[in-house]
Amino acid sequence: MSNLSEAYTDNPLHLHHIIPLDFDSVRTVPDSHVWPTSHAFESDDQLSIPTVDLMDPDAVKLVGHACETWGVFQVINHGIPLDIIDEVESEARRLFSLPTGHKLKALRSPGGATGYGLARISPFFSKKMWHEGFTVMGSPVDHARELWPNDYQRFCDVMEDYQKKMKELAITLMHLILKSLDLSEEEISKVVSPGGASTALQLNSYPFCPDPSRVMGLAPHTDTSLLTILYQSTINGLEIFKDGVGWVLVSPTNGSLVVNVGDLLHILSNAQFPSVLHRVVLKEKQQRLSLAYFYSPPTDFHVSPLALNPAQIPLYRSVSVREYIHIKAKDVEKALSLIRI
């Protein structure tokens, strides 16, 4: 079991916050899943998040500017082969296409971090989300075997390969981002070391919904990570909240990946980079899939504001990754303010 998995084990959930609806059998949206104002504050502007070409000689500057102004950007020329992404998507599709009863064989346990179930933030909302997820940390073999006793190898190989590639990309991105904050190589290598990281891969499915405008795919949240790398296949739905503007749609563009700043990078940057609030709304009468890879330092690593010039004061106290996960499990919305100095 990985350390990150243990950190989540300390914060158990109740089963009714884990078991998704039997989406196959619903013909109308049950009251438990109706969100009254899900489309409020949507911006009409044709605004879009920045795109960064990782091969651009100015990548450090571009990435730094995108993190500061938006907290989220799209990367192209990221070096992840598209056929690998396609394979992960197709394995994710194979998983979510199983009958509900079958998927429940791989249900996340109340004290567990991995497997099939609702998003971890579910207990904080009075309405349920139109969402099912499958969380992977390292090898998914235990849960894959429960789903496909004689045919789990391919799923495992594909998921492990993807995590390996995502980790390399996350490290590349972290180097660029921390360089943009003027951190020295020595400081950077403390935060980003190939051997030590906490990572997770989340397969997200937003099943077909008979009445998409009344439900919420994934409620507004910030990610706990340093950064998150997201692949959102071809269906619209992801929106990010930009101060002074409102909800901005992030449309999928072929082969690009969305990178967003998480809470831990927000702390590390001393609030220079916003930990971007985002949500998923259902825009189409079609199932939507996404793959989110979360990259954080090891759970015993202490995160504190690093990018300080002599005139600046730290806005957050130092917090270990494990402690921050614990604080967030108690109160997702207040977590950052609880460690503010």
Ligand SMILES: C=C1C[C@]23C[C@H]1CC[C@H]2[C@@]12CCC[C@@](C)(C(=O)O1)[C@H]2[C@@H]3C(=O)O
């Ligand atoms: C490594 C992570 C990051 C987690 C928890 C754990 C595994 C699953 C991730 C998500 C995925 C869906 C949104 C989120 C908010 C959720 O509910 O579960 C994420 C959460 C976080 O960023 O806090």
Ligand SMILES: O=C(O)CCC(=O)C(=O)O
């Ligand atoms: O499905 C998406 O586009 C976003 C998923 C997400 O925000 C997450 O997994 O944390």
Ligand SMILES: [Fe+2]
């Ligand atoms: Fe997220």
